Amino acid sequence: NAGVTQTPKFQVLKTGQSMTLQCAQDMNHEYMSWYRQDPGMGLRLIHYSVGAGITDQGEVPNGYNVSRSTTEDFPLRLLSAAPSQTSVYFCASRPGLAHIQYFGAGTRLSVL
Amino acid sequence: AQTVTQSQPEMSVQEAETVTLSCTYDTSESDYYLFWYKQPPSRQMILVIRQEAYKQQNATENRFSVNFQKAAKSFSLKISDSQLGDAAMYFCAYRSANFGNEKLTFGTGTRLTIIP
Numbered sequence: 316n317a318g319v320t321q322t323p324k325f326q327v328l329k330t331g332q333s334m335t336l337q338c339a340q341d342m343n344h345e346y347m348s349w350y351r352q353d354p355g356m357g358l359r360l361i362h363y364s365v366g367a368g369i370t371d372q373g374e375v376p377n378g379y380n381v382s383r384s385t386t387e388d389f390p391l392r393l394l395s396a397a398p399s400q401t402s403v404y405f406c407a408s409r410p411g412l413a414h415i416q417y418f419g420a421g422t423r424l425s426v427l
Numbered sequence: 428a429q430t431v432t433q434s435q436p437e438m439s440v441q442e443a444e445t446v447t448l449s450c451t452y453d454t455s456e457s458d459y460y461l462f463w464y465k466q467p468p469s470r471q472m473i474l475v476i477r478q479e480a481y482k483q484q485n486a487t488e489n490r491f492s493v494n495f496q497k498a499a500k501s502f503s504l505k506i507s508d509s510q511l512g513d514a515a516m517y518f519c520a521y522r523s524a525n526f527g528n529e530k531l532t533f534g535t536g537t538r539l540t541i542i543p
Contacts, residue, residue, distance in 0.1 A: 405472060
C-alpha cells in the first residue's frame with residue numbers, strides 16, 4: 316500500500332495560472348478531504364468527499380474546485396491562482412467506519 | 428462552531444524528561460473525537476494518539492498519554508522519556524462524531540524542542 320499520494324510535492328505558479336493538485340489513495344477509503352496549512356495556523360478544510368460523485372465545501376472553499384469520479388482519486392483544481400493561495404496543501408482519506416484520517420505528504424504551492 | 432486552542436506556541440524539554448502540551452476546545456456536542464498529530468520537519472502529518480469522547484479512560488500509546496477532561500473541555504498530551512525524534516510541531520484536533528461530518532478542526536500548534 317502506498318497510502319495517500321500527492322503530486323507534485325512543490326509547485327510555483329504565476330498569478331492567474333491554473334493547475335491541478337493530484338491526490339490518490341489505494342486503501343479503498345470512502346472519505347477524502349483537502350486541507351491547507353498556513354503559517355501560524357492549523358490545517359483548514361477546503362473541500363471533502365464522502366464517496367465517488369459526492370463532494371461538499373469545507374471552511375475555505377473559495378478559489379478551489381474538486382470532483383470525485385473514482386474512489387481512488389480526488390484532485391483539487393485552482394482555476395486562477397492568487398498569491399493568497401500560497402500554502403501547503405494536504406490530502407487526507409479515511410474509511411467510512413473509522414474516524415482516523417490518513418494524510419498525504421503535502422504539496423507546497425507558491426503563487427507569485 | 429467548534430474551536431481548538433493551543434496556548435503554548437513553543438515548548439522545550441530535556442531529553443528523557445516528561446513534557447505536557449495543553450489543548451482546550453469548545454463544542455456544544457456530546458460525541459466527538461480528539462486527536463494529537465505530530466508534524467516533523469518532513470511536513471508529514473502523523474497521528475500520535477486519539478480519544479473518543481464517550482470513553483472515560485484516557486488513551487495511551489507507549490510513551491504518549493492524554494489527560495482528557497470532558498467537563499473542562501481539556502485534552503492535554505503527555506510525552507514521557509522525551510527523545511530527540513519527538514521534536515516536531517504538535518497539533519490538537521477535534522472532529523464531530525455526527526455522520527458525514529468530515530471537518531477536522533485544528534489548533535495552531537505547539538513547537539516542541541528536545542534539548543540533548
